[in-house]
Amino acid sequence: MRAIFLAGAGSLALAGAAMVHSAQSPAQAPQTTPGVPAAASPQAGAAAQVASPFGAQTQRSGLNIVVLDPAHGGTDPGARGTGGIRESEIVLDLATQVRRALELAGFQVVLTRQGNENPSFDDRSAIANAQRGAVFVTLHISSTGLPGTVRVYVNSDLPAVTETNGLIPWDRAQAPFLGLSRKLGDLVQGMLVQRFKGSPDTALTAGVRQLRTTAAPAIAVEISSIVVEDRAELDRMGPGVADAIAHGAAAFKPLYVVANVPRALP
Ligand SMILES: [Zn+2]
Numbered sequence: 001m002r003a004i005f006l007a008g009a010g011s012l013a014l015a016g017a018a019m020v021h022s023a024q025s026p027a028q029a030p031q032t033t034p035g036v037p038a039a040a041s042p043q044a045g046a047a048a049q050v051a052s053p054f055g056a057q058t059q060r061s062g063l064n065i066v067v068l069d070p071a072h073g074g075t076d077p078g079a080r081g082t083g084g085i086r087e088s089e090i091v092l093d094l095a096t097q098v099r100r101a102l103e104l105a106g107f108q109v110v111l112t113r114q115g116n117e118n119p120s121f122d123d124r125s126a127i128a129n130a131q132r133g134a135v136f137v138t139l140h141i142s143s144t145g146l147p148g149t150v151r152v153y154v155n156s157d158l159p160a161v162t163e164t165n166g167l168i169p170w171d172r173a174q175a176p177f178l179g180l181s182r183k184l185g186d187l188v189q190g191m192l193v194q195r196f197k198g199s200p201d202t203a204l205t206a207g208v209r210q211l212r213t214t215a216a217p218a219i220a221v222e223i224s225s226i227v228v229e230d231r232a233e234l235d236r237m238g239p240g241v242a243d244a245i246a247h248g249a250a251a252f253k254p255l256y257v258v259a260n261v262p263r264a265l266p
Pocket of ligand 1: 071072078079087139140141
């Protein structure tokens with residue numbers, strides 16, 4: 001059975017949950033300046049003192065990496081518009097813009113695909129699960145919804161992880177991260193609604209296959225919609241979506257504490 005080693009993942013989740021509960025609301029929270037290391041925050045400073053088995057090089061705990069997933073690709077074009085618009089192509093272009101915004105905010109970005117390939121769900125999750133201090137963002141264009149709006153989804157509740165030997169099944173990898181995913185999702189959605197009126201105020205919940213196998217705070221960002229007259233309407237949303245994701249991730253950074261990092265078993 002494919003499984004992920006989650007040594008200390010319980011303490012990661014608990015630390016995250018405690019942070020979420022005790023954290024100030026985004027309005028009261030100290031502003032996170034893009035590019036300023038998380039070590040500037042007291043939470044991250046405390047986390048940095050946690051002993052790491054991975055040596056001094058990785059002592060710097062906290063969120064540093066965003067794994068960005070342009071969904072679909074290859075033989076899977078995703079949603080298709082009447083004008084021949086393909087979701088797989090638009091999200092790839094969008095990912096370039098999001099990547100740039102995230103890098104400007106001080107994040108390292110890892111893409112799950114660079115071109116028109118179609119990695120499997122598991123391949124994409126495996127990229128995220130191999131990172132230390134990462135969040136995962138999958139990008140979609142929907143075929144429904146009010147054009148010009150954007151929704152963030154987090155995975156719905158998964159069966160509790162009861163294993164005590166540090167292993168959890170691959171298909172429940174998201175379970176220990178749901179609370180953190182919700183926090184990240186709400187922060188990004190809050191940034192999106194400021195830029196795209198009519199979008200929800202908080203993240204929605206759904207059974208998202210891609211997120212279920214991801215052992216990191218993970219969200220899906222879905223833009224409405226593929227049913228536009230021409231793709232320029234969607235392209236015009238790119239900079240706002242990129243900016244919202246970068247600001248949301250930056251706001252999330254002080255809440256993310258890596259006590260112990262999940263390790264994917266080969
Ligand atoms: Zn899609």
